[in-house]
Amino acid sequence: MELIPILSTIILVATISTFILAIGAYILYKIRESKGEQFVAAGPSEVIAELVTPAAAPVPAREVERAPAQVVVQQPVASSGPQPQPIFIQQQYRPEVKPLQSRVGVPTPQFNVAGYTAAQSPRDSKFMKYTSEGYVSAKEDVNAGALKWK
Amino acid sequence: MKLRQKVKKAVFTIKKKNEQPRQHDNRGSSKYVKRIFVSGILSLILLFIIIYTLPQTVLDVSSLLEYTTIVALVIFLFVLVIRYFAILIMAYLYINEYTYKPTTGFFPFVSIIVPVYNEEKVIAESIKSLLGLDYSNYEIIIVNDGSTDRTKEVAESLVGYQKGKLSADVKVSLINKPNGGKAQALNAGIKYSKAEIVLCMDGDSQLSPDSVKLAVRHFSNPEIGAVAGNVKVINRGKLLTDLQALEYIEGLNMARSAQSFVNLVNIIPGPIGLFRKKAIEEAGFYSSDTYAEDADLTLKVLANGWKIYYEPNSISYTEAPEKLHQLLKQRYRWTRGIIQSIRKHKKLMVNPTINFGDTFIMWTMAYEALIWPVMNIAANLFFIVAALFFGFTSLIFFWWAGLALLDLVTALYCVAAEKEEFRLVPYSLIYRMVFILIIDVSKVMSTIEEFLGIKMSWGKLERVGALKS
Numbered sequence: 001m002e003l004i005p006i007l008s009t010i011i012l013v014a015t016i017s018t019f020i021l022a023i024g025a026y027i028l029y030k031i032r033e034s035k036g037e038q039f040v041a042a043g044p045s046e047v048i049a050e051l052v053t054p055a056a057a058p059v060p061a062r063e064v065e066r067a068p069a070q071v072v073v074q075q076p077v078a079s080s081g082p083q084p085q086p087i088f089i090q091q092q093y094r095p096e097v098k099p100l101q102s103r104v105g106v107p108t109p110q111f112n113v114a115g116y117t118a119a120q121s122p123r124d125s126k127f128m129k130y131t132s133e134g135y136v137s138a139k140e141d142v143n144a145g146a147l148k149w150k
Numbered sequence: 151m152k153l154r155q156k157v158k159k160a161v162f163t164i165k166k167k168n169e170q171p172r173q174h175d176n177r178g179s180s181k182y183v184k185r186i187f188v189s190g191i192l193s194l195i196l197l198f199i200i201i202y203t204l205p206q207t208v209l210d211v212s213s214l215l216e217y218t219t220i221v222a223l224v225i226f227l228f229v230l231v232i233r234y235f236a237i238l239i240m241a242y243l244y245i246n247e248y249t250y251k252p253t254t255g256f257f258p259f260v261s262i263i264v265p266v267y268n269e270e271k272v273i274a275e276s277i278k279s280l281l282g283l284d285y286s287n288y289e290i291i292i293v294n295d296g297s298t299d300r301t302k303e304v305a306e307s308l309v310g311y312q313k314g315k316l317s318a319d320v321k322v323s324l325i326n327k328p329n330g331g332k333a334q335a336l337n338a339g340i341k342y343s344k345a346e347i348v349l350c351m352d353g354d355s356q357l358s359p360d361s362v363k364l365a366v367r368h369f370s371n372p373e374i375g376a377v378a379g380n381v382k383v384i385n386r387g388k389l390l391t392d393l394q395a396l397e398y399i400e401g402l403n404m405a406r407s408a409q410s411f412v413n414l415v416n417i418i419p420g421p422i423g424l425f426r427k428k429a430i431e432e433a434g435f436y437s438s439d440t441y442a443e444d445a446d447l448t449l450k451v452l453a454n455g456w457k458i459y460y461e462p463n464s465i466s467y468t469e470a471p472e473k474l475h476q477l478l479k480q481r482y483r484w485t486r487g488i489i490q491s492i493r494k495h496k497k498l499m500v501n502p503t504i505n506f507g508d509t510f511i512m513w514t515m516a517y518e519a520l521i522w523p524v525m526n527i528a529a530n531l532f533f534i535v536a537a538l539f540f541g542f543t544s545l546i547f548f549w550w551a552g553l554a555l556l557d558l559v560t561a562l563y564c565v566a567a568e569k570e571e572f573r574l575v576p577y578s579l580i581y582r583m584v585f586i587l588i589i590d591v592s593k594v595m596s597t598i599e600e601f602l603g604i605k606m607s608w609g610k611l612e613r614v615g616a617l618k619s
Contacts, residue, residue, distance in 0.1 A: 008547035011583065012537050015530055015546065018584050022591035029478045049327035049338060054310045 182603065219532060226525050234556055238563065240408035245567055247411070248462065256370040258346045260288040260362055260424075263339035265332050266353035270300040272469075277308050277322065279356040285363050286316040289323070292353075293339045296329030315359070332420070333436035333443040340430055348425050351466060355421040356384070358465035365424045365464040375429030375456025376448070378406060378415045379422030379464035386571075390477065393585045394470040396574045399564045400557070400581070403462065409511070410460035414452065416511045417445045417488075422466035429456045440494060441606065442487025445515075449495050452508050462568065478592050485596035486606060488519050520597060523590035530587060553582045 207214065262280055266273050273292070280290050290312075292305045305324045314320035325338050340348050347369055349362060357379075365377045380403055383395040402419075409415045418425075423444065430436075433450035436443045452458060471477040492499065492515055495508070499516070502509040533546040561578035565571070599606070 004544050004547055008537070008543040008545075011546050011550045012534065012543060015583060015587070016534060018587045019530070019534075019591070022588040025474050025478060025588070026592055026595050029475045029482070032475060033479070049325050051342070052306055052309045052324040052326065054321060054323070 226529050237405055237408045240411045241404045244407045244411035256367050257287050260347045260349055261343035261345040262290045262349045263336055264353050265293045265335035266301050267295045268297045268299045269353040270304050272354045273304050281312050281314045282359055283362050284359045289321040291323050291339045293325045293335040295335040331438050333438045337435045348427055350423050352421045355466045355468045361464040365461040368459045373457045374459050375426050375451045376418055376458045377424040378418040378460045379466050380462045381419045381421045381466050383470040384467035385469050391470045393577055396577045399568055399570055400561050404564050406460045413457035414507045414511050415458040415460050416515055418448045420444045421468045440487050440490035441483050442491050445488050445491040453505050481589055481592050482596045485593045486600045489600045492516055523593040526590045550583055554579050557581050
């Protein structure tokens with residue numbers, strides 16, 4: 001007997017069996033589901049949740065690994081044909097770790113993305129003055145009570 | 151993991167939108183009766199035209215049927231091949247582009263939201279895997295969605311500052327709330343989080359160590375609103391789970407790679423999805439009015455103009471259903487959920503001026519969910535009828551051989567691209583004729599039930615605890 005008719009018969013039987021299996025399994029699944037069906041009442045518009053969170057940070061603030069200011073990855077260059085260009089992406093944020101505390105009843109502990117720009121180094125401010133106490137903002141220096149030139 | 155710190159407990163309220171999964175009321179059923187009536191009238195008119203014009207054709211009825219079938223089959227084959235090669239080429243172009251993209255030093259604070267419902271078997275292992283991440287700037291928020299087993303006790307034992315791989319103090323918090331579904335649980339965690347990026351995952355999933363680091367870097371592009379990860383099956387070794395492992399690689403991930411080439415990933419998978427919090431807030435958080443909350447949120451994020459990228463090396467290992475009825479339950483929910491999402495956002499589908507990307511992606515979703523399964527079943531039925539009633543037995547062999555060859559080539563490419571197990575490749579020989587046929591039958595049945603408005607419930611897949619190993 002030739003191979004193709006035998007294989008065809010096997011595939012035909014398998015396909016018909018799969019059809020029967022698929023439909024049968026689906027019907028059985030529906031019967032099973034309908035047996036376990038329960039009435040679900042509509043929930044209230046507000047639910048009370050319980051928050052469990054650590055009470056205090058176990059260790060003081062520490063330095064986390066710093067990302068390099070700019071990472072440039074040079075791809076291997078093929079000998080011929082159009083070359084892919086590496087992409088340079090400027091780093092926008094650096095991670096900063098603040099003392100970790102509980103959110104319940106005490107100040108929020110998480111990394112403050114918005115606050116990052118507020119807590120800048122003196123060099124980042126536009127107008128700075130260097131005094132015996134180090135860099136201070138121009139405003140602070142005006143309020144210091146020293147003699148002013150007019 | 152031992153509890154290293156004292157914990158504080160507080161009670162707070164979560165406001166939730168009054169959303170119920172889309173079911174049909176009496177007004178809805180009358181609308182469907184009207185629709186059935188109109189389509190019946192249209193069908194009768196069409197039938198009348200056929201009967202009236204038939205004597206005027208040069209062919210007799212049997213020849214006409216024969217030609218119609220051949221034309222339908224040719225169209226099906228054409229669509230099949232075009233679909234396959236379009237996805238393959240776009241996936242290849244995406245992988246090519248991805249290979250040349252550099253890594254950047256971008257490490258924003260990330261909140262990992264872990265919704266759990268009766269996950270006592272796997273929750274500890276899941277959190278343990280999160281503590282092993284190659285990332286230092288993150289916290290873990292477990293949301294216990296009213297579990298009835300020991301999940302609450304196990305989760306409470308995990309609360310505290312745990313030692314991570316790169317950070318000595320990864321904060322683990324727990325929100326206990328009454329049962330309200332995955333969408334509400336995720337929303338509670340997202341609202342509590344103060345991070346710029348949130349990672350939503352399943353309680354029964356495990357992330358690969360560099361998953362967060364690799365996915366987060368794409369957010370350095372301000373246009374990216376979300377990043378989809380790569381889901382892989384962990385409990386392999388059985389026929390059904392191996393076939394699903396192949397399906398995840400060949401069917402889901404390859405399509406996602408192709409979609410990522412145009413930054414239009416249509417579904418961010420539940421086991422791993424990273425979102426810019428702003429994008430979720432603009433989209434109005436997860437909704438409970440569909441059974442595919444991930445597809446619904448993805449469409450909303452895309453509609454707001456955000457781009458979505460796919461990161462193939464951000465891997466989440468998840469347990470696949472091991473029994474056929476569990477698999478059917480999962481696919482039943484997926485199918486109906488996707489159809490619900492399409493119907494919910496049908497305005498975007500019919501009006502390409504709102505967001506062309508969304509329109510395109512929704513038409514592809516509708517095609518995959520509604521048209522493709524019907525075409526596949528019809529083609530198989532045709533060959534069965536041709537063999538049984540007309541004696542064309544060898545046709546079914548050539549049909550199978552063609553499809554198997556196509557699947558074999560695709561499986562080889564996908565397995566090589568993802569550096570997956572080679573032993574999965576031979577499964578491609580029975581993949582379409584057996585596995586996909588079963589799934590497609592389930593999809594068609596679910597679609598019919600969805601359009602008839604038959605009630606459904608979420609259900610819960612039983613876990614075997616494969617993540618322990």
